[in-house]
Amino acid sequence: METGQQSLNEMLLIRREKLKKLIEKGKNPFIIEKFDYSHHSEYIKAKFEELEGQEVAVSGRIMSRRGHGKVSFMDIQDAQGRIQIFAKLDNLGEEEYEDLSYLDIGDIVGAVGNVFKTQTGEVSIKASKVILLTKSLQILPEKFHGLKDQDLRYRQRYVDLIVNPEVKDTFILRSKIIKAVREYLDERGFLEVETPILSTVAGGANARPFATHHNALDIDMYLRIANELYLKRLIVGGFEKVYEMGRMFRNEGMSPKHNPEFTNMELYQAYVDYEEIMRLTENLFAYVAEKTLGTTKINYQGTELDVAPPWQRMDMAEAVKKYTGVDFSLINTDEEARAIGKAKGIEVKASMTRGHIISEMFEEFVEEHLIQPIFITGHPVEISPLAKRNPDDPRITNRFEAFINTWELANAFSELNDPIDQRERFEQQAEQKESGDEEAHPMDTDFINAIEVGLPPTGGLGIGIDRMIILYTNQPSIRDILLFPTMKPIED
Numbered sequence: 001m002e003t004g005q006q007s008l009n010e011m012l013l014i015r016r017e018k019l020k021k022l023i024e025k026g027k028n029p030f031i032i033e034k035f036d037y038s039h040h041s042e043y044i045k046a047k048f049e050e051l052e053g054q055e056v057a058v059s060g061r062i063m064s065r066r067g068h069g070k071v072s073f074m075d076i077q078d079a080q081g082r083i084q085i086f087a088k089l090d091n092l093g094e095e096e097y098e099d100l101s102y103l104d105i106g107d108i109v110g111a112v113g114n115v116f117k118t119q120t121g122e123v124s125i126k127a128s129k130v131i132l133l134t135k136s137l138q139i140l141p142e143k144f145h146g147l148k149d150q151d152l153r154y155r156q157r158y159v160d161l162i163v164n165p166e167v168k169d170t171f172i173l174r175s176k177i178i179k180a181v182r183e184y185l186d187e188r189g190f191l192e193v194e195t196p197i198l199s200t201v202a203g204g205a206n207a208r209p210f211a212t213h214h215n216a217l218d219i220d221m222y223l224r225i226a227n228e229l230y231l232k233r234l235i236v237g238g239f240e241k242v243y244e245m246g247r248m249f250r251n252e253g254m255s256p257k258h259n260p261e262f263t264n265m266e267l268y269q270a271y272v273d274y275e276e277i278m279r280l281t282e283n284l285f286a287y288v289a290e291k292t293l294g295t296t297k298i299n300y301q302g303t304e305l306d307v308a309p310p311w312q313r314m315d316m317a318e319a320v321k322k323y324t325g326v327d328f329s330l331i332n333t334d335e336e337a338r339a340i341g342k343a344k345g346i347e348v349k350a351s352m353t354r355g356h357i358i359s360e361m362f363e364e365f366v367e368e369h370l371i372q373p374i375f376i377t378g379h380p381v382e383i384s385p386l387a388k389r390n391p392d393d394p395r396i397t398n399r400f401e402a403f404i405n406t407w408e409l410a411n412a413f414s415e416l417n418d419p420i421d422q423r424e425r426f427e428q429q430a431e432q433k434e435s436g437d438e439e440a441h442p443m444d445t446d447f448i449n450a451i452e453v454g455l456p457p458t459g460g461l462g463i464g465i466d467r468m469i470i471l472y473t474n475q476p477s478i479r480d481i482l483l484f485p486t487m488k489p490i491e492d
Helices: 004-024 041-046 094-102 157-163 167-186 228-236 274-293 316-324 334-343 354-365 419-434 445-454 465-473
Strands: 055-068 071-077 082-088 108-117 123-134 211-214 219-223 241-249 261-270 297-300 303-306 312-315 374-377 393-397 399-404 407-414 458-464
Touching (some): 004 094, 041 055, 041 082, 041 123, 055 123, 082 094, 082 108, 094 123, 157 167, 167 241, 167 261, 228 241, 228 261, 228 445, 228 458, 261 274, 274 374, 274 399, 274 407, 274 458, 274 465, 297 465, 312 316, 316 374, 334 354, 407 465, 419 445
Parallel strands (some): 082 123
Antiparallel strands (some): 055 071, 055 108, 071 082, 211 219, 241 261, 261 458, 374 399, 399 407, 407 458
């Protein structure tokens, strides 16, 4: 009894045999270097009245084909859509018409012919020439969405894009969103810059880095987890508005919102505070939505969201009180805070302070309620090693995180520019790292030196561009908005 795998192997062998015969006939498609097409499919359909009867040249991948003796039809798919090719023995001649028998679904062809409508009213091309440009040696799945192994779409994105061309729309929108972010900042005088991806210190955030080794210098180096510290150095050097958009790398878990490499945007503006950056953030999100979607109202997986400013604002401790009933303004010692944390089921370590407990309580009990756009402020200094302290309450910082749909999409603060305070915080972070916290911030003596030279009052912002794109494209996972997401290799 023939198995499905045997049948598949035979079909693959047939394709190779067809290629072999074409080569023997002196018609090897792989020696063809170019094909000059004149129009795309959707343009021809839209401009049919102008193009009817005119000769055009199109190219694309065969997605279906059928024959009736001396007449053959095939649908080819190009960058815009599909169009039907009508091939007739009388028009092509015997030899060229016979060559159509060597074609398979998945092959890439070029066709020349006149534009017309069939009896059924379908805009088509009456071919005078069909040229095989690439022979496909694999077999396209018929119903890609129906595959049991869903992650094959991510592993073989090239097949996904062929069989599900609507997927392209997501990535076209992704490109427009990134372009709109740049437009917003460029129009407001920000300078786009580039900073190192490889560095000897992985700073600017609390995260575990990817480590590598530079052989020539014989030193360990790290892929950047953030570009914050380099951008601040530029503010020290005299630039007043800078930003960078690019890949960051964090050696952490994977989820629908997390990929080990991701796109982030950070900006820094001299002589403004986090309140000014807050206004910039909500206006930026609204601008990008209007520019790419035509509205500030977003429907994400059935949830209606509106990114129009102004966004709600709430202090972190107030949010914890609202959703847990615990009022941390009445809790002043670390011991009291740890006891409250344990009572609430938080995993409490002996090294945790009051600020750590507030942060853990917020993550555990508050984030799930933050659906509409909101700024959370008043972060404890223990979890904000690069933010300026609040002068009225030095236990917290002048920082905000922007949440939409329960996700953190932006992080910003009035930048800490006191080098003495900064050194002390780095030293505290170093102690946490020694006690086992792999995500604690490392000491960066050159950055300390930079702000000793003098960092003006500065507002900074980081936006998770991929998360913004997930929301604006209404996709369920970060894998759906990355062309080639990180995947565990399939074992042979």
